Amino acid sequence: MGIGFNIIYNSTSIINLAQGEFVVIGGLGMWYFLEAVKLPFPLAFISTIVVAAVAGLLMERLTIRPLMKKLDLLLMIMVTISVSILIRGLLMFKFGKEPYTYPPFTEGEPIVLFGAVITQQILWVIGITFLSIVLLYLFFNKTLLGRAMKACSIDAKAARLMGINVSQIVMLSFVISAVVGAIGGIAITPISLMEYDKGPMLAVKGFCAAIVGGLGKSRGAVFGGFLLGIVESLTAGYLHSGFKDAVALLILLFVLFFKPAGIFGSKEAMRLRKL
Numbered sequence: 001m002g003i004g005f006n007i008i009y010n011s012t013s014i015i016n017l018a019q020g021e022f023v024v025i026g027g028l029g030m031w032y033f034l035e036a037v038k039l040p041f042p043l044a045f046i047s048t049i050v051v052a053a054v055a056g057l058l059m060e061r062l063t064i065r066p067l068m069k070k071l072d073l074l075l076m077i078m079v080t081i082s083v084s085i086l087i088r089g090l091l092m093f094k095f096g097k098e099p100y101t102y103p104p105f106t107e108g109e110p111i112v113l114f115g116a117v118i119t120q121q122i123l124w125v126i127g128i129t130f131l132s133i134v135l136l137y138l139f140f141n142k143t144l145l146g147r148a149m150k151a152c153s154i155d156a157k158a159a160r161l162m163g164i165n166v167s168q169i170v171m172l173s174f175v176i177s178a179v180v181g182a183i184g185g186i187a188i189t190p191i192s193l194m195e196y197d198k199g200p201m202l203a204v205k206g207f208c209a210a211i212v213g214g215l216g217k218s219r220g221a222v223f224g225g226f227l228l229g230i231v232e233s234l235t236a237g238y239l240h241s242g243f244k245d246a247v248a249l250l251i252l253l254f255v256l257f258f259k260p261a262g263i264f265g266s267k268e269a270m271r272l273r274k275l
Contacts, residue, residue: 001184001206002213002221003132004177010153010216011173012068014076018059018084019206020199022178024091025052026185027194031100041105048186049179056178059083060171068170084199091196099193116233125187132180133222149173153216201245208248212255214262223263227251 001019008016029051033044063079104121111118140146151159152169160166185194206221209228213220228248236244255262 002209002225003218004181005210007177008173017080020203021087022181023185023202024199026182027189030186034102052178052182053175056174060174099195101193104190121190128187205248208252214264217264220264
């Protein structure tokens with residue numbers, strides 16, 4: 001979630017509050033192709049990724065692109081909220097209100113580490129997270145297209161003068177963000193179930209992870225996500241599970257009060273963003 005926020009923020013300076021819906025599309029889409037259509041796992045995975053990519057593409061082409069010339073970031077953020085509500089309504093119409101799940105990727109005994117029970121699906125989540133980080137690092141640093149996206153994040157006007165199609169780069173950022181979100185949804189659904197209305201809370205937690213690590217910093221988003229997850233688990237285990245979801249907001253407020261740039265961010269970067 002945090003990485004998805006950063007991908008779009010780096011290329012457009014937009015906070016995409018519909019990012020949680022991409023995660024829900026991943027979880028529910030995987031259930032549909034795996035359990036309803038009865039596709040083999042690899043085909044179900046590919047089909048879900050394609051659906052999420054198309055959703056990200058349509059969102060950018062139909063809602064964000066027409067507003068890019070106005071340069072009104074607040075308006076575009078409000079549009080992402082509208083898209084979130086629309087997608088949530090479509091998912092409720094298709095899947096109803098009941099939660100969905102499917103079997104873990106692999107079966108086996110959980111691992112007990114210092115009293116914590118770690119299922120094999122959690123290991124899959126961690127492995128997929130780090131694989132995504134490596135692939136995104138190679139894409140942004142070793143490919144011409146990835147370097148073009150980084151150039152747009154630094155200075156869109158200069159990138160345009162160098163012949164980079166900024167509009168296409170923005171579209172690609174939404175597609176990649178949707179795919180990353182869908183992969184996260186596919187990975188977590190066997191653990192936490194997936195419902196049509198789970199997107200907003202996932203978006204809050206993903207945004208919190210991105211802010212804690214430093215908005216725009218992918219490694220920071222991963223660190224913030226792990227930190228948030230550990231604190232939530234400790235809160236549920238030692239205090240009460242009802243406080244679990246409130247932890248994200250408390251951490252977010254704490255960071256905004258004492259270190260607004262995030263752990264891996266810098267005040268200079270924030271100043272340049274405002275300029």
